[in-house]
Amino acid sequence: MMMPGRGDWRGPPIPAQLAFRVTVLGGVALVMFAVIFLRLWYLEVLSGDKYLAQAQNNQVREFTVQAPRGEILDRQGRPLVQNRTALELQLKTTELPHSRERRARLFERVGELAGMSPKQIRRQIRVQTKELPASPVTLKRDVAFDTVYYIRENQRRFPGVSVERVYVRRYPQDSLAAHLLGYVREISPDELEDPRYESLEQGDFVGKQGVEYTYDSLLRGVNGASRVQVDASGTPTGRSLDVREPRTGNDLVLSIDTAVQEAGESAIGRFGLPGGFVAMNVNTGELLGMGSTPTYDPSVFAQPVVTPATYEQIFGDPKDPLSTLAAPAVNRASQGVYPTGSTFKPITAVAALDAGNLTPARTIVDGGSVEYGGVQFSNAGDVAHGSVDLQRALQVSSDVFFYIMGAETNVQEGDGGAIQEWARALGLGAPTGLDVGGEGTGRVPTPEERNEAFQQNTDPDGPGGEEVDVAKGELTDRPWSIGDNINLAVGQGDLQADPLQMAVAYAAIANGGTVVRPHVGLRIEDPQGRAIQEIDPAPRREVEIDPIWQQTIMAGLHDAAMAPGGTSYPIFGGYPVEIAGKTGTAERPPYGDQSWYVAVAPYDDPKYVVAVTVEEGGFGADAAAPATLEILNQLLGVNEGKIGDVSAEVAVVE
Amino acid sequence: MEAFPRPRPFEQPRASLISRAGFGNLDPILLLAGIGVIGFSIYTLGVATQEDVPGDPYYYAVRQSIYAVIGIALMLAIARVDYSRFRELRVGIYTAMIASICLVFVFAEATRGTRAWIELPFFTFQPSELGKVLLVVSLAAFALDTARRSSEVRRTVRLLALGFFPAALVLLQPDLGTALVYGAVTLAIMFLVGVRWTHFAIMGATAASLVAVVLVIAPALGVPVLKDYQEDRLTAFLHPSNDPADSSYQINQSLIAVGSGGKTGRGDDATQTSKGFLPERHTDFIFAVVGERFGFVGAAFLLSLYALLIWRALRILTLSKNFFGSLIAGGIAAMLMFHMIVNVGMNIGVMPITGIPLPLMSSGGSSVIATFLALGLLQSIYVQAQLTSKRGLTRNA
Known part of the structure; x- marks a missing residue:
């Protein structure tokens, strides 16, 4: 008892009730530790590969690179239909916040950028998702470059919002030959079922009438894709992992003069x-x-x-x-x-x-x-x-x-x-x-x-x-x-x-x-x-x-x-x-x-x-x-x- | 009931004895486990948060080191004081705790919707963290008071009131997680002081109906008690989502982070916790960082350190020279356990997200310092027990 060494002294004996309750407390601790260890074993050792795959998948996002559609020319090579690029402010409805309040605040922030009221945004979402339920909603076309940078830098505050570069049909001769040319729109859910559009995905554009429809597969081109490492907000963090260049569609020369x-x-x-x-x-x-x-x-x-x-x-x-x-x-x-x-x-x-x-x-x-x-x-x-x-x-x-x-x-x-x-x-x-x-x-x-x-x-x-x-x-x-x-x-x-x-x-x-x-x-x-x-x-x-x-x-x-x-x-x-x-x-x-x-x-x-x-x-x-x-x-x-x-x-x- | 006589002033060891005791009288296992955890924390923060503060890769590691130094110094200081003195200061300690918690309602900036911090020139102080330790000490003292004087029912009610009053204040900040810690500490002390099982049964039943009222009946009547985000967090478990602002997203990402660590961890290849998939990774979700970077081996090592801490706290409980020390040690053991289990539990998806730190691991001064204070108290109990034992004094003497 009086020895100076460490560990060879003892405290006073403790009452039975306290001893019992300490044992209970220790028992609880032991059970909890056991639960945590087992869970950890299950997560890391037994399911580690599954979660590793998820983690790797988490950080790679595939971006579709839209292929420009071919041009339509008259018999002398004068353009009747061309493309121009436009920057579109888009909203992916599937990535919007679930909470009503957060969504309302997001719409206000986006509204400021797009010059729209939250009410107008909701209306656009309603109108566009009615036609094409799974496609992103375009809020504004031809947004300024500083908007692009602003959104990229503050992506966290804009979940589901992005600016995409899209090719848009342009008609240098205005309404000339409109009935022949037809027009191009985003593919509809019905068309996606059609074997004619087998390789296409939601969001692609197809000819709906005229030669745009008849020669669609030739004009269309093949979309490219790039797999990019991203962080949680979807912002690319590093190099592209691999890139498939888009293939521009072929041009169609018409016999029209x-x-x-x-x-x-x-x-x-x-x-x-x-x-x-x-x-x-x-x-x-x-x-x-x-x-x-x-x-x-x-x-x-x-x-x-x-x-x-x-x-x-x-x-x-x-x-x-x-x-x-x-x-x-x-x-x-x-x-x-x-x-x-x-x-x-x-x-x-x-x-x-x-x-x-x-x-x-x-x-x-x-x-x-x-x-x-x-x-x-x-x-x-x-x-x-x-x-x-x-x-x-x-x-x-x-x-x-x-x-x-x-x-x-x-x-x-x-x-x-x-x-x-x-x-x-x-x-x-x-x-x-x-x-x-x-x-x-x-x-x-x-x-x-x-x-x-x-x-x-x-x-x-x-x-x-x-x-x-x-x-x-x-x-x-x-x-x-x-x-x-x-x-x-x-x-x-x-x-x-x-x-x-x-x-x-x-x-x-x-x-x-x-x-x-x-x-x-x-x-x-x-x-x-x-x-x-x-x-x-x-x-x-x-x-x-x-x-x-x-x-x-x-x-x-x-x-x-x-x-x-x-x-x-x-x-x-x-x-x-x-x-x-x-x-x-x-x-x-x-x-x-x-x-x-x-x-x-x-x-x-x-x-x-x-x-x-x-x-x-x-x-x-x-x-x-x-x-x-x-x-x-x-x-x-x-x-x-x-x-x-x-x-x-x-x-x-x- | 008279097995624990109130210590008399003359029983206190003399100053010369304390100074001669030095660090040699400290519990070495407790000391090393505590220093081990904080060291692990500094290392983890150093490697995992380099990109968090632009231009300052070691921002969190350096700050955590500073807190560690302050905390360890305070721990050693407390270890040299006889904790038994605090029993007489119980009213003062309790009042100071309540006052400091109330202070945040006056001064604090709301961070993420919670008023829990007070801005000081070099440091943001969170009174509710220190309050945990103060509550343990004062409640242990009050428990002994009431133990002698009143009926058991009155004691139960008084202790409940004393413990749940600060818990309610913290809940109002609103900080649900810390409030739950207060509750857990209160219950642990009541348990150890000997409150009857029947009382616990009644409290359990009351709590169950209270939960029903808060979560189900009151919202149904249109009187929400919990804030939206609190209820989200408590129930988010079950419906995963991809919204980074959602609680279930955090659970999801945390699970992926921990799981992807595998047996030995991903080291610098870690992406979940370094590319921003997991919010709050340097505080509430630091265990996920450990899980991803260091794998099962690293996480198990960390858990072993906590096991050592808790084992030593319970051991000191049994060694204490008096009941007061036992209650303090028990309260601290309960506090550490609750923190560790709830925090690690939410990181591995077996507990709801309540936002409480992992002691000595999570970055944050108030928590680190408060935890070291608690460890200092344990050391003090240990030192006093040892001294008493060496002088041949026993509990029953």
């Missing part, structure tokens, strides 16, 4: 009426121009948000079919289907010649009208053209001549007779296969279709009734009669075609029987400008047109434009290049007359076909023919040419 396109759009735009035009190479199907009025500015789709009001303005009210048909988004050159009026007559001519009802030499006395089944069919203004052969009938646009052809080739049932057969063979009643997409089908009226529709409508158990289906036109009022074929022969009645289909049909007649597949894509070039693919689709079919028939029809069309007495002589008489052309004035109740013109030039060696239609434009020679003249001027390099005296429409339908 900007000058022709401009001339066409300005020519049909002059009337302030809806209309469309096509300028096409008769041999290859390359489109040099194709346009429609009214048009729209495609750059609205390059904005982060397109409001429902803007959509409605461009696409029409989806609940109102009539407004979608009249919307600016409709390409009247390939989607607007109308009766064609007298421009259909060459097709009737080929059919009648082929059916044996007509020879180039056959003459018919046109007394101004003809009667079938008690119905009087008259020339416009009841003009009598006297004795006419095919060439003369085309020149003066004799309706009686073609009424008789229609009557003689009528077949009462099935798919109809020679006219229907030839109209279909030359490309009417079906999409032409244009690489812009969204084409209208049109209609070549047949007895079968009308009889069926009529039967359905009069069937007491059927859904029909008095109402007329807008999409079906007025097919349901009566069964097929000879009058239907007579009307068809002059491009009236139930016939529906668009300018592109008419251009293809005229091209086939002009080139001797090749039904081309029209296209606007000409060539794919890699980003260095080397051609990697020529776009040269094979013709859809060859039809047999006897050279004599072809020459007679072309001569008639030539006379219609160039010879005195021709229907468009007032426009084209004395034009420095010999052309062939046909007016058309189609009745399209309840609207005003549809003005048509289809021209082939030069006459001797046909190269181009131009088809123009103007809704409610009146006589073919009033609106469509002068517009065609302007387009031909540009195509053929003619600086003169008469525009003016259009009062003398010589022949009109019915």
Whole structure:
């Protein structure tokens, strides 16, 4: 007890109760230590590898590097669609704070940077996540550089907020060729399911319409990625671990000639009426121009948000079919289907010649009208053209001549007779296969279709009734009669075609029987400008047109434009290049007359076909023919040419 | 009940004896364990927080060293004083503790929503840290008072009131973690002084219903008792998230940090605790730093040092020359245990995040100095017990 050594002394004995309670306290400590040791053993020794992987994963973040999309150029290499880079202030909704208060404070801070109120930010989040739930919300485009640095330096205070560099479509020619080009938007959840977009991810951009859609996979490019070491706030701390460079998309060269396109759009735009035009190479199907009025500015789709009001303005009210048909988004050159009026007559001519009802030499006395089944069919203004052969009938646009052809080739049932057969063979009643997409089908009226529709409508158990289906036109009022074929022969009645289909049909007649597949894509070039693919689709079919028939029809069309007495002589008489052309004035109740013109030039060696239609434009020679003249001027390099005296429409339908 | 006579003044050892005792009379294991932990802390801070303060890689290590020097000096000073004197100063000590805690309500800057610090010229002082030690000493004294005079129920109620009053004040700062330490210390002293099991049972039942009221019933009635972030922290366990400001994010990141350390640690390759994934890594989450950098080996070494500290505290409890010393030692043992278990527990995901430091490891002057004071008290009890024993005096003499 009294030894000075250390550790060999003892305290006084302690009471039993205290001893017991100290033991309890020590026991608790022991149990706690055991728990902690076991837990630590489990975490570090047993699960160490799992957590190590998590830790390494934690510090690496993969950033997608957006690939610039290819440019779209016209045939001379003039840019129609380019890219520009923009800095976008984005909000990743999945990384926002959970707590209501912190979120509100974050919105206030971000709002200051973006010049928005928290309310506006919430609204943007609502609007944009409705469309694309998983994508970041773009608050502002084209933010200043100091904002970028400010956010990077204070990333901790801005969870989920970032500034991203994005490529945005730019249209140096404004609305030029808007209908052809289409537009680009972020990929939608539905499209992500589509095998067409297999390799794409949420947030990528794809073409939604036009050539942007058709050639999307070529234009798109391949996104790059860089794996970067980051700290907790997502700020890169060191080197990139590995980088995959983005691959720029290929350029698309169109067959469009900007000058022709401009001339066409300005020519049909002059009337302030809806209309469309096509300028096409008769041999290859390359489109040099194709346009429609009214048009729209495609750059609205390059904005982060397109409001429902803007959509409605461009696409029409989806609940109102009539407004979608009249919307600016409709390409009247390939989607607007109308009766064609007298421009259909060459097709009737080929059919009648082929059916044996007509020879180039056959003459018919046109007394101004003809009667079938008690119905009087008259020339416009009841003009009598006297004795006419095919060439003369085309020149003066004799309706009686073609009424008789229609009557003689009528077949009462099935798919109809020679006219229907030839109209279909030359490309009417079906999409032409244009690489812009969204084409209208049109209609070549047949007895079968009308009889069926009529039967359905009069069937007491059927859904029909008095109402007329807008999409079906007025097919349901009566069964097929000879009058239907007579009307068809002059491009009236139930016939529906668009300018592109008419251009293809005229091209086939002009080139001797090749039904081309029209296209606007000409060539794919890699980003260095080397051609990697020529776009040269094979013709859809060859039809047999006897050279004599072809020459007679072309001569008639030539006379219609160039010879005195021709229907468009007032426009084209004395034009420095010999052309062939046909007016058309189609009745399209309840609207005003549809003005048509289809021209082939030069006459001797046909190269181009131009088809123009103007809704409610009146006589073919009033609106469509002068517009065609302007387009031909540009195509053929003619600086003169008469525009003016259009009062003398010589022949009109019915 | 009279087994522990109140020490009389003449029983105190004379000054000459104390000075002759020197450091040789200190408990060497306790001393080395304490110095071991603070050394480990300085080393860890030195290697792990180099990028925290731009331009000053050893900011935290240097500060921690300064606190360590001050703390050790105070510890040695206290070790030479006979703790038994403090029993007479109990009212003063208790009052000083309450006053200093109240002071923060007047002067303190709110840091992270908590008013717990007082800005001094060179040092931010956190009275509630020192208050823990003061509470242990004064409550041990009060426990003996009441032990003699009143009924057991009254003693229980008085001790509860004395212990929970400062706890409530700290809770108002609001600092839930420290308040819980006060509560734990109070209960430990009551336990050791001999409060009946039935009283503990009643307190347990009351506490359970209180928790129910605070967490469930009161919020349901629209009278929230806990601040949002406190409730978040207590319940965050169960729903992990990626928001760096969320409590469950901290738990997640802390688990990844500790787990990724593996058997021997990642050393300078550590990323979790060096790239900012884990907030508060130099204070509340320093154990995760140890776990990641030094692995199971390092963490186990640190835990062993704490085990030594607690073992020595309990040992000194049994050696003490009087009941007062036993109660102080018990209170300190409980304080160290509670800190260690709750802090390490939250670092390894078995305890909710309450924001209390790991004694002598977490960077922070108030905590380091208060802990060394506590160790000084233990040394004092040890020295006094040894001296008494060597003079042949026993408890029962």
